[in-house]
Amino acid sequence: MKYKSVKGMDDILPQDVWLWQELESRARKELESSGYVEIRTPILEETAVFIRGIGETTDIVTKEMFTFSDRKERSLTMRPEGTAPIVRSYIEHSLGNISPVLRLYYIGPMFRAERPQKGRSRQFHQIGVEVIGSFSPYADVEVLAQLDKLLKAFGLSGYVIKLNSLGCKSDKLKFTESLKQYLADKINLLCEDCRNRVGKNVLRVLDCKKESCTQAMRGAPNILDNMCLKCARHFEEVKSSLKALGINFQETKNLVRGLDYYTATVFEITHPALGTQDAIGAGGRYDNLIKDMGGECAGAVGYALGLERIILALKGHAARKPDRNVIYIATLGDAARLEGLKISESLKDGLALPNLVVLRDMGEASLKSQMRSADRQNAKVVIILGEDEMKEKKLTIKDMRPGGSQVSVAAELVVEEVRRILC
RNA sequence: GUGGGCGUAGCUCAGCUUGGCUAGAGCACUUGGCUGUGGCCCAAGGUGUCGGGGGUUCAAAUCCCCUCGCCCACCCCA
Numbered sequence: 001m002k003y004k005s006v007k008g009m010d011d012i013l014p015q016d017v018w019l020w021q022e023l024e025s026r027a028r029k030e031l032e033s034s035g036y037v038e039i040r041t042p043i044l045e046e047t048a049v050f051i052r053g054i055g056e057t058t059d060i061v062t063k064e065m066f067t068f069s070d071r072k073e074r075s076l077t078m079r080p081e082g083t084a085p086i087v088r089s090y091i092e093h094s095l096g097n098i099s100p101v102l103r104l105y106y107i108g109p110m111f112r113a114e115r116p117q118k119g120r121s122r123q124f125h126q127i128g129v130e131v132i133g134s135f136s137p138y139a140d141v142e143v144l145a146q147l148d149k150l151l152k153a154f155g156l157s158g159y160v161i162k163l164n165s166l167g168c169k170s171d172k173l174k175f176t177e178s179l180k181q182y183l184a185d186k187i188n189l190l191c192e193d194c195r196n197r198v199g200k201n202v203l204r205v206l207d208c209k210k211e212s213c214t215q216a217m218r219g220a221p222n223i224l225d226n227m228c229l230k231c232a233r234h235f236e237e238v239k240s241s242l243k244a245l246g247i248n249f250q251e252t253k254n255l256v257r258g259l260d261y262y263t264a265t266v267f268e269i270t271h272p273a274l275g276t277q278d279a280i281g282a283g284g285r286y287d288n289l290i291k292d293m294g295g296e297c298a299g300a301v302g303y304a305l306g307l308e309r310i311i312l313a314l315k316g317h318a319a320r321k322p323d324r325n326v327i328y329i330a331t332l333g334d335a336a337r338l339e340g341l342k343i344s345e346s347l348k349d350g351l352a353l354p355n356l357v358v359l360r361d362m363g364e365a366s367l368k369s370q371m372r373s374a375d376r377q378n379a380k381v382v383i384i385l386g387e388d389e390m391k392e393k394k395l396t397i398k399d400m401r402p403g404g405s406q407v408s409v410a411a412e413l414v415v416e417e418v419r420r421i422l423c
Numbered sequence: 424g425u426g427g428g429c430g431u432a433g434c435u436c437a438g439c440u441u442g443g444c445u446a447g448a449g450c451a452c453u454u455g456g457c458u459g460u461g462g463c464c465c466a467a468g469g470u471g472u473c474g475g476g477g478g479u480u481c482a483a484a485u486c487c488c489c490u491c492g493c494c495c496a497c498c499c500c501a
Binding site for chain 1: 425455462494495496499501
């Protein structure tokens, strides 16, 4: 085979695409009915948007971005995530003027140059939400409640919402320092990865699964103990409101997010069906990002869902492929073929059927093989137009469902007759 | 970047251990049996770089070396 798709970038084939369309349309319906509006930002951004936005020491920025120079030596990057571009757009177009609290959503591909594995590819798709313009804990609650509802709308069950708070910027800093101090004389007890993490992102040592590290972390300082009163209250408010709404969550004190911009509330949705990449979605607050990127100070919360991972989690009890109402027009001869085209147009115009699909045969296949393909396409009705029918200005309409019969009607009456059979 | 597994028909795979007939099966696809009627049944239809390259051998899908690709896991993340 000469050409194949680029590593980690997969085709979504015709036989699978319905599920993607189904999930996307459910998401749009769900989110728009709650006042979210879609935003579409470009695939490419100036590299600096991500360095500033995600954090220059994060793994995403240091080793996972598709970055290249254009013809004028500008450094461009294919977006590895959706939040930084949206914040860029928010500032660039003063979107805060639309309304003090802006609810945005996006659906689209993201790109990270990682080694592919189950639930992880180099081009993957996210559905994400950003609420910009509020520091209130109720924004967090609204977003989480909406997220829970969206997952249910997808038909998902068995997922777990993990919740934590990192505290505000200065809390985070203080906590990072005290962790480093705590670990200063324990470096030798940690695994190789964690020794690295101490300098780069100490918080990650908290969720290392290695026995030796978990041991060493016993007695480590707690995030909650290092949190300022305001952040502690914020977190309490989020938790009690979620409980009041009946939304189940697990408080997970070692939950840490890898992107630098997260502050205060952070969360992650995991699903057991996935394998080791078990997060189907994650998000949190990013109260400093907008200011850090050059905008006015504004609070914000958001999350992103990995569509590929949602689909993996859905395997087994996936949504049913929607039923199509297929009408197949079988023709014999050139004149009939033209007439068939006209009929298919009048059927599409005249029949107000949901999911109506009118198929026509292209070539000069025998009636037998046309009937076969009609059957394979699950046609409910076949309209046969041959020489006899042309001569008499009539049509044969066959009901393909088990026990269905076949009638001959005048050409002008097709729409009516098909409606009688199908409706 | 680091481990491990796997590459034979469009798909799922057998054959490889112990080298040897024209490299197979099921599914799918096309056509026909039924010259204008689907599903079931029957029949016929394959120029497959046996992932690629090199080596060993009279002989390689099969053994050896290299390489590429895919998958799973680490790392990281949605």
